[in-house]
Amino acid sequence: MLEQVSVDHSLVQHYVDTGQITREQAAHHPERHVVTRALGAPGMPRPDLFVVPLLEAPRLLLCSDGINGMIDDATIAAVLRDLDDPEEAAARLVDEALEAGGRDNATAVVVDVVGGLR
Numbered sequence: 001m002l003e004q005v006s007v008d009h010s011l012v013q014h015y016v017d018t019g020q021i022t023r024e025q026a027a028h029h030p031e032r033h034v035v036t037r038a039l040g041a042p043g044m045p046r047p048d049l050f051v052v053p054l055l056e057a058p059r060l061l062l063c064s065d066g067i068n069g070m071i072d073d074a075t076i077a078a079v080l081r082d083l084d085d086p087e088e089a090a091a092r093l094v095d096e097a098l099e100a101g102g103r104d105n106a107t108a109v110v111v112d113v114v115g116g117l118r
Contacts, residue, residue, distance in 0.1 A: 002077050003057075005050050008065060009037035027069075033104075059086070060111040063093065066104035070097040086110035 007013055011034040015021045026032060037045045052060070059080055068076065075096060083089040090108040097106035 002061075002073050002080075004068075005052060006048055008035075010035050054113045058113050060113065061093075062109040062111070064105050064107040066102070066106035067093050067097045067108050069104060070100040070102065070106065080110065086112050 007017075010032065012021070012026045012029045012032040014036065015029070016023055016026050021029065039045065061076070061080060071093070076093065079089055079092045079096065083092060087110070090110040093108040093110075094106045
């Protein structure tokens with residue numbers, strides 16, 4: 001099961017959050033790449049911090065919107081489920097995003113959580 005933890009800091013995400021447009025409309029909105037917060041921008045942006053219970057998440061995917069904006073959740077889930085090696089899974093996700101058109105930076109890191117205390 002995939003669960004998205006973070007959200008984009010973009011104008012279009014703001015529109016979705018405030019109910020002005022749907023997620024489906026956001027995927028094709030002409031302003032979807034207008035960011036509202038970024039590292040290196042003037043001022044010091046506050047980072048988003050999340051607590052993810054690792055016992056409930058045996059595998060983590062950290063990726064840019066060049067991955068989840070280019071390939072659907074079903075494809076992402078299939079790659080993460082079908083490939084045991086995290087490096088191989090990350091490379092496949094990048095390949096899938098590039099094959100889907102690669103209109104943005106496609107970066108993926110897959111981390112397997114092992115040896116956790118129960």
